[in-house]
Amino acid sequence: MKTLSVLISCAALALLAGCSTPEARIQGNPQAFASASPGDQQLIREGKVAVGFTPEMVRLALGDPDRVFTRTDANGVNEAWSYTAYESDAGVMLYRGHYHRYWCDPYSYPYYSSYASRRTKEYLKIIFVGGRVASIETQT
Structure with a gap:
């Protein structure tokens, strides 16, 4: 019985x-x-x-964005995708990406999602112009 439980757990983790x-x-x-x-x-x-990637190519590489912004400037209206991480006040990363949206398993929402002193940190922003990546902003 233990062997079956271990195998099921390993399969779920995979x-x-x-x-x-x-x-x-x-x-x-x-x-x-x-x-x-x-x-x-x-x-x-x-x-x-x-630069030059389509939105589909970005999704393949990075997954869905955490936030989507519409950017209006002198050149027109563009889209910006933001990827965020969540960290403690001490700067320790708690989680990022799909972990805070529980895509894979709605029953295993992380316990630290309501961590009182968590901070949102945008680590990547992708700007699209004309349906292609025009710029990539990273936090250093």
Whole structure:
């Protein structure tokens, strides 16, 4: 009985880990991946983005954004995607990405989601112009 429990637990962990990887997203949308150049495909596999990527390519590499903004400036209206992390007051990262949205398992919402002194930290912003990545902002 213990062996069965261990096997089920391992399988569940493997499924949860697969939810957030570029490889899992590539398997979910092979057409978008196939449309990328070989160099772009390598970046996507590494979880990286580059100027010129389409929104689909960014999703393959990074997953869905945590926040989406509409940016209006002198050049028109554009879209900005924000990726955030959550950290304690001491600067220790608590979680980021899909962990705070419980995509894979709605019953395992993290206990620290209501952590009283957590801070939101935007670590990446992608700006799209004309349906392509025009700039990438990272926090140093």
